[in-house]
Amino acid sequence: xxxxxxxxxxxLALHQNVDCVNTRFQERYSWRYLDFQFxxxxxxxxxxxxxxxxxxANVPLGTEIWRDRFFVSVPRWLPGIISTLNYFSISAxxxxxxxxxxxYPNFESNRIRPNxxxxxxxxxxxxxxxxDACDRLWxxxxxxxxxxxxxxxxxxxxxxxxxxxxxxxxRRYTFDTSVAPNDSVMGGNIEVDVTADNCDRAFAxxxxxxxxxxxxxxxxxxxxxxxxxxxxxxxxxxxxFYIGGLTFLWVDGVxxxxxxxxxxxxxxxxxxxxxxxxxxxxxxxxYLRDRDLATNTTTLLQAYRFLGTRGPNMQTTAHAxxxxxxxxxxxxxxxxxxxxxxxxxxxxxxxxxxNFILATDDVTMIFPNDIIFDESENIWLLSDRLPVxxxxxxxxxxxxxxxxxxxxxxxxxxTVCENINGSSNSNGNFNSGGSGSNFNSGGxxxxGNFNSGGSNSGSNFNSGSNSGSNFNSGSNSGSNFNSGSNSGSNSNNFxNSGGSGxxxxxxxxxxxxxxxxxxxxxxxxxxxxxQGLYAYEVNNSGLRVDNINNSSSSNSNKNRxxxxxxxxxxxx
Numbered sequence: 030x031x032x033x034x035x036x037x038x039x040x041l042a043l044h045q046n047v048d049c050v051n052t053r054f055q056e057r058y059s060w061r062y063l064d065f066q067f068x069x070x071x072x073x074x075x076x077x078x079x080x081x082x083x084x085x086a087n088v089p090l091g092t093e094i095w096r097d098r099f100f101v102s103v104p105r106w107l108p109g110i111i112s113t114l115n116y117f118s119i120s121a122x123x124x125x126x127x128x129x130x131x132x133y134p135n136f137e138s139n140r141i142r143p144n145x146x147x148x149x150x151x152x153x154x155x156x157x158x159x160x161d162a163c164d165r166l167w168x169x170x171x172x173x174x175x176x177x178x179x180x181x182x183x184x185x186x187x188x189x190x191x192x193x194x195x196x197x198x199x200r201r202y203t204f205d206t207s208v209a210p211n212d213s214v215m216g217g218n219i220e221v222d223v224t225a226d227n228c229d230r231a232f233a234x235x236x237x238x239x240x241x242x243x244x245x246x247x248x249x250x251x252x253x254x255x256x257x258x259x260x261x262x263x264x265x266x267x268x269x270f271y272i273g274g275l276t277f278l279w280v281d282g283v284x285x286x287x288x289x290x291x292x293x294x295x296x297x298x299x300x301x302x303x304x305x306x307x308x309x310x311x312x313x314x315x316y317l318r319d320r321d322l323a324t325n326t327t328t329l330l331q332a333y334r335f336l337g338t339r340g341p342n343m344q345t346t347a348h349a350x351x352x353x354x355x356x357x358x359x360x361x362x363x364x365x366x367x368x369x370x371x372x373x374x375x376x377x378x379x380x381x382x383x384n385f386i387l388a389t390d391d392v393t394m395i396f397p398n399d400i401i402f403d404e405s406e407n408i409w410l411l412s413d414r415l416p417v418x419x420x421x422x423x424x425x426x427x428x429x430x431x432x433x434x435x436x437x438x439x440x441x442x443x444t445v446c447e448n449i450n451g452s453s454n455s456n457g458n459f460n461s462g463g464s465g466s467n468f469n470s471g472g473x474x475x476x477g478n479f480n481s482g483g484s485n486s487g488s489n490f491n492s493g494s495n496s497g498s499n500f501n502s503g504s505n506s507g508s509n510f511n512s513g514s515n516s517g518s519n520s521n522n523f524x525n526s527g528g529s530g531x532x533x534x535x536x537x538x539x540x541x542x543x544x545x546x547x548x549x550x551x552x553x554x555x556x557x558x559x560q561g562l563y564a565y566e567v568n569n570s571g572l573r574v575d576n577i578n579n580s581s582s583s584n585s586n587k588n589r590x591x592x593x594x595x596x597x598x599x600x601x
Contacts (some may be wrong), residue, residue, distance in 0.1 A: 051388035053440045054367075054410060054433035060127045061428055063087040063103065065112055068136055076111060081143070083109025085423045089430055090216075091157035092411050094119075094403045095166065095193050101130055102168070104216070105141070105154040106177040106419060112139035113155045114168065134196050141174065141183070148172075148184040156216030157347075157399070163228035165199065166191045169215040169235055177419050182211055188233065188246055188253075202246065208255045214239035217284035218347055222297055222314055223248075232318050234286055234299055236261075241282035243301070245317050254320045260333055263305035267344055270363055273395045273417040279305050279344075287350035287357060288314070289372065300336075300350065300357060300372075307343045309336040309370075309379050337379030339368065349400040351408070351437050354448050358387075358408060360397035365389050367397055367410055369446035385444045393431055408437045 062084040067073040076082035086109035091102035098116040105113060115130035122128040132139040138152050145151070154176065158168040172184035186209040188202040209215065217236030224230075231248035241261045246253040261283040268278045281304040289298040296315040302308060316322050316332040339345075339359075345368075348359035355373030360366075366389030375383040388394070399411040410433040423429050441447045 051366075051390040051394065051433075053388050054435045056393065056431055057124050057409075057434045058122065058126060058128060058432040059428045060430040061425065062423055063089065063430070064127070064129045065115065066129045066131045079143075080109060081140075082111040083107075085425070086110055088415055088418045088423075089411060089413050090398060090415070091155065092399045092401050092409060092432075093158040093160055093166070094401055094409070095160045095164070096404070098193075099128075100133065100158050100166070102155040102158060103130075104156050104171075104176055105174050108175060108178075110154075112136065113170075114139060114152050114158070134191065134198075151184075152189070153183050156214075157219050159219045159221050159233075160193065161221040161223050161228075161231065162225040163223060163231075164193045165221075165228075166193050167219055167221050167233055169219060171214055171216060173214065176214075185209065186213060186215060188235075190248075200248075200251075202251065202253065204244070204253055208244060208253050209237070210240065212240050213237050213242075213244075215244055218286040218349070220286050220288045220299065222288060222318070224291070232314070234288075234314075234317060236283040236286050236301065238281040238284045238304065243283060243286075243317070245320075245323060247318070252320075254323060256317065256323050258329055258333055260301075260308075260310045260335070261303065263303050264308065265305075267307050268305045270344065270416070271342075272362060272365075273414055275416055275420060277416065281305055285345055285348040285359065287348050289350060289355075290352045298372075300348070302345060302348070302359075304346055304362070305344060307338050307341060309339065310334060311336055338381070339370075339379075339384045340381035343368065343384070346397070347399045349402065349408075351402055351406075353406065354437060354441065356437070356441055356446050356448070358400050360400060360410070361386065361389070362396055365391050365394045365397065365412075367394075367400070369441060369444070371441075371446045371448050373448045374445070374450065383445055385446050387440055387444070387446075393428075394433075402437065406437050407434050408440060409434050 064084065065073075065082075067076070073082070086107040087103050088106055089101050090104050091100075093100040097118055097120050099119050099122075100114070100116045103110055103113050103115065112130065112132035114133050116133050117128035117130055138150065141148075141151060141153060152170050154171045154173050155168050156171065158166055160166055167188065167190050170184070170187045170189060172182055172186050174181045174183050185206065186204045188200075188204070189198065190200045190202075191197065192199050204213075215235040215237050217238050219236075220234045222232040222234065229249050233246040233248070235244040235246070237244055237255070241257070241263075243256045243258070243261060244253055245256065263280045263282055265280075268280055270277055270279050283301055284304045286299060286301045289300070291297055292313075294313075294315070296313050296318075298311050299314055299317065300309065300311045302310060310333060312333045316328045322328050322332075342363040344362050345359040346362050348357055350357045350372065355371050357370045357372055359368050359370075361368050364386065366386055368384055368386045370379060370384045394410075394412045395414045396416060397410055397412045398415060401409050403409065411430070412433070413430045418429060438447075
């Protein structure tokens, strides 16, 4: 994988609400490299000798907790990842230790053997996981091997749902290519919208950061659809990253997603943002659950809300909303820290004044990458030095991965993120959108009215006259980008699943900024590789440009980079 390195650095602006050191989080576990619980020591040594297991290639990404199990995902970035979905026992792991990861649900399901051609019983590469209110573990297997190198699609993306009480596979849903084409990577925060008293009426919201889409899955209907919106793209002015001594350009789209409590209208609010942006957005799940509403042009114009900005250099790779306090926590990739905003205290004001940087550390918190909560209302933070590890490799004599923990209420005490009134915002009026093409809801300095209309200072996202960058100045016509039906079968094991049969509707040239969505799914965008990074790099002789294609495409291949092997086949 190639990364864009600049020859000069930007001066990072300071945020006015910030604790510049980490005095709030305690380091609980740490690893120089990840080790696993193998069937036996002989198997471990054999896999080391054959290089099926290369310790330095294993970098954690996603985390989740269910009772005593602490889940950790290890996407198949490079050759040498032996298990992508794992856990360790919290009670059996003392503080300060480096727990060995236990493959879940078992070792063989996670192992990808050399020259393997059948992946029906395999879990190939997992980014994030989510435990729902019904004790089920949800995750997307992207099907992608060697993600940070010469990528290979070993299988179509699939959604897995496992009953954690029995460790049995409840359902495996294979996405149709109209929903998850070859450029799709559903690697962001997966959110599950369900209540414990109605487990069948569940919806999963899965950000697709590579294809700039949001994918929705209905458990009851056993079908999925994709949604497009300008807010799912990256902000070019927020694309530079400065992490661990490296400087590069990142153009990943929507990644972070978090759900509110159920509002008075029976729906929730989905808060979301791209990796490469300082802005925060939101939409009621009313406009996501219904396929017709989700893909309707009027919905695109009225339902989505631009909440405001966190401030400069506040890009986030993940966020999580603590529903009891209403606090939205988010990682800060460019600041090596963690920030917050309280949705109950400031429902109509998302700005630098209402956001707070809780902790930063330029050594121990390099690239904070995931946030979760446990049943005791503790917040956990993973830092993994991901860009440094993928580009320069692990530093064998240093700690590379850390898990921090702290009580939620202690972390936010005395900050603008503390809900001093102890009340929640569930008025259900979030989506009383106005008419016309105003996406956002007035100014963000103080009032932040959620209703459409009003003028906006700073970056305009409305489709009217904008100063600065126009993200969506084109006209929108047509609807139902991906209507149709899907038939799929349930599975009680890791066998074949019959999810198929989407009939993708055509969009009639709907223009979202510089991307034109037509019936052939053409997107005229600067081409990035699978990790979302422009293929530039710096060598000793200066800046080198490689494999860049800015021309438009007349088919659905969307200017595939030449090093992508999108065919399905054996693992090399």
